[in-house]
Amino acid sequence: MSDPIRTERHGDVLHIVSDNPPVNALGASVRQGLERGIREAMGDDDVKAVVIRCDGRTFFAGADITEFGKPPVGPMLPDVCDLIEACDKPVVAAIHGTALGGGCEVALACHYRIAVPSAKLGLPEVKLGLIPGAAGTQRLPRLVGAQAALPLVVTGDPISARKAQEIGLLDAVVEGDLAEEATAFVRSKVGQPLPRTSQMNRNEDGVRNPAIFDDFRKQAGRKLHGFDAPNAAIEAVRAAGELPYAKGVERERELFMKLMMGTQSAAMRHYFFAERAAAKIEGVSGDVPLIPVNKVGIIGAGTMGGGIAMNFLSAGIPVTILEVEQAALDRGTGVIRKNYEATARKGRMTADQVEQAMGLLSPTLSYDDLAGCDLVIEAVFEDMAIKKEVFRRLDQVVKDGAILASNTSYLDIDEIARSTARPGYVLGLHFFSPANVMRLLEVVRGAETRDDVLATAMALAKTIGKVAVVSGVCDGFIGNRMLAKRQEQANALLMEGAKYWEVDEVMLDFGFPMGPFQMADLAGTDIGWHRDPSRVESVRDALCAAGRFGQKAGKGFYDYDETRQRKPSDEVEAIIADFAAREGRPQRSITADEIRERLLYPMVNEGALILDEGMAQRASDIDVVWINGYGWPLYTGGPMFWADTVGLTKVVEGLERHGLPVSDYLRRKAEAGERLTR
């Protein structure tokens, strides 16, 4: 492996250049090269100034996450940063791409920082359950002030070069050749006092007004709920204003190590790689030729069809959307416009961008207008006969080689494919509602789906900002198949005496955004209802018969006030008690532990079955599905990583104790002392 760091002489300026694809991660050899380069500069009188820059697509994008958990190899990044700052000649960081985490900390240790306009800078460690660990929480506030430092350190979101210049993180944004601009810039600083960020004190704002820390925590609200790192990040930034630099660094190290050793960081690092692994299709080479998708057709302009269309319109891909009658078509396109205008009102889009997106939308009542589409996505009523008729017509009208996809959430893709003469070009694209918001996309691979069709769908998913996971054809694919197991137990618990609000509370305490009965009220308790109020065969039938359709009716399992605050309902409690009496189940109070085990362990078991049947490519894919599609708390890593954290033996023992099925796959893994995830 060639040395990723080289030095170049540009007259009396030494360039230390990293070429460590794909993102110039600050692995051991990079740190060693940086140290060598700085020592070369300090030891040579002909060198008057230093530029630190990177080849490839980006400046250092952070520490090398693959090194975490392995025996450390020196020099450690904080020491390299201290050496850079101690250099007796001006050092400038020349930034392009994304200077993130340790990369931003290297830049902070330099005396100056310049960047191209497209560059971004950030400290995303909290997204890995960490905080910056190379004095970033101590140097940044001293350079830009506590108020400006807080969002960067606590949210982990990067900022643009312009914004970075505004807050003082960048000294200049340069248009020309970055290497040349950096040489000229740093040469102009020769002979001037060296601005060392560790010795600055622009974070007096935090000292004068310590309320900013609690204010920031309150303003961040629920988003930080359950995560350890953001609070640690706030404490570290506060320490920068309260302690001398060296003590502040010690405090940062203490907070960093506690997080690094914790399960949340392990879970979030697992998720970082899981999301990237999900994009890879086992057995299909990364360079299979993709089918160009320049025009998309959508069948159905309802909630799902409209939301799906927005994903492509927002990515600049023209969409022809078809409905069976004009009123439905007008309603659908009206909702799309309304959604865009709402986004514009929140400042996340300009009026021009709304018109641009709407200008790419072609509503139609005629299948003939779909002939030239490269991909058509069906989003009609969840009825196999209707879907087959749609696909039969599409097969006749749409050009050869075009992909035909169904948005079905559970119907058999192979059966749909067989209703066409092009089963190789048929697959499932299961979007999650609201389709223009939820990041998850289950890409359902039929028995005959071609590799290039599947690879095209996975690449297209990235283009429209989705996190795609390949699923096999089974009832409910990955997410809903596991959700059904949780729902089964949630309903059973009600018949045994658990209160529905207790069940929801357990899920909320675990970290879900809502529990199963809150979800039912949000989605509507009348989904799939037979609409005959005289036919009451289930609790849901009884709720619908009583007009308790959920939040939209102001009452479902819960009663809702005008601010949608929920309150348990005596009427519902009586309905449930009546059904429980009919089932003749003995009533008992049920502990939160039992509720949690009975809701989540069967999901783990179903995930194990999904893996055993090959319906998911890898356990981490299942984690990606549940974190992005159902709000499984990221800081536990997803159902499979969480089960590994709990211990598979404990999960198996819990399932058996509650009389619930244990799959062979799960039992084998537990008995072998193995994990579901790597």
Ligand code: T1G
């Ligand atoms: N370490 C190791 N590998 C990394 C990496 C990293 N920091 N970042 C990316 N990769 C790999 C990634 O796994 C993928 O590999 C390939 O690079 C392309 O990534 C001390 C402790 C930079 C915005 O959190 O946000 O510094 O799948 O597909 O979409 O305080 O990567 O090809 O084999 O994501 O163009 C802080 C994490 C670390 C940044 C580029 N830094 N990376 O996005 O490509 S902790 C981060 C990203 C730290 C210090 C602390 C993104 C990106 P493969 P990609 P992309």
